[in-house]
Amino acid sequence: MDINKEWSYKEFIMREDNISHAPYGPEFDFYVSVKSGDIDKVMKLCEDAFTDKVGLGQLSDNPLRNIRYHFIITVAMVARYCIEGGMEHEAAYRLSDFYIQQADQCTAMDQISRLHSIMTIDYTKRMKALKMNKIFSKPIVKCIDYIYKNLNTRITVAMLAAYIELHPSYLSKLFKNETGITISMYIQKRKIETAQNMLKYSDYSPAQIASILAFPTQSYFIEVFKKHVGMTPKKYQERCFRETEISRENRKT
Structure with missing residues (x-):
């Protein structure tokens, strides 16, 4: 295992900055x-009380009202991310309305904190079920979980087959039948999605990302990225930067 690549990937996922408001990396x-249905990770993130979150802005002089406002913002963001991830529009917003109404009835900050955990885990479980609704066998569920947790490594069919304890040929056929695409294509798609996020929300260069996500060469990473996204990683990063700058300028005016 390349410990530097392992750390670089984890750093992108868990990085935090010492600034007055909550750092964007961990918030993203x-x-x-939640959007990806990662139950284990979300439950771990919810171990810290919502009221203890560092960097919450002051939206009200009243502490209870302040934390309620932040809860409402969080619910709205969670709903939008889940819609982006495939949750039905009305279902996402009906659920957000329900939790906002529940928060409105809370009379103590710790009640809102507990409600935050319940709400977050509820959405996450629904997203996981949504992503798994076309997958019926336990081997494929385990296979996909393994892929999500090891995107920063080189994953082969043989490795997955050994992990699932199935013959490689049988696993390949089963995976294609249940997901509609091959294992290799699925891994590519998930890695490129992660690369897009890293290009948009981190300072890593395309070369660094190619290494972090265990692509054999930078040129192969560029080729695969262009096939999926329609442009090179560098052009994608430049476009995201321009869009961010335009958005900042619009907020100033």
């Missing part, structure tokens, strides 16, 4: 974890 990581 939180919403993406």
Whole structure:
């Protein structure tokens, strides 16, 4: 195992900055974890009380009202991320309305903190079920979980087959039948999705990302990225940077 590549990938997922408001990296990581249905990670993130979150802005002089406002913002963001991830629009917003109404009835900050955990885990479980609704066998569920947790390594069919304890040929056929695509294509798609997030929300260069996500060469990473996204990683990063700058300028005016 390349410990530097392992750390670089984990650093992107867990990085935090010492600034006055909550750092964007971990906040983005939180919403993406809910969207992807990562139950284990979300439950770990919810171990810390919502009221203890560092960097919450002051939206009200009243502490209870302040934390309630932040809860409402979080619910709205979670709903939008889940819609982006495939949750039905009305279902996502009906659920957010329900939790906002529950928060409105809370009379103590610790009640809102507990409600935050319940709400977050509820959305996450629904997203996981949504992603698994076309997958019926336990081997494929285990296979996909393994892929998500090891995107920073080189994953082969043989490795997955050994992990699932199935013959490689049988696993390949089963995976294609249940997901509609090959194992190799699925791994590619998930890695490119992660690469897009890293190009958009981190300072890593395309070369660093190619190494972190265990692509054999930078040129192969560029080739695969262009096939899936329609442009090179560098052009994608430049476009995201321009869009961010335009958005900042619009907020100033």
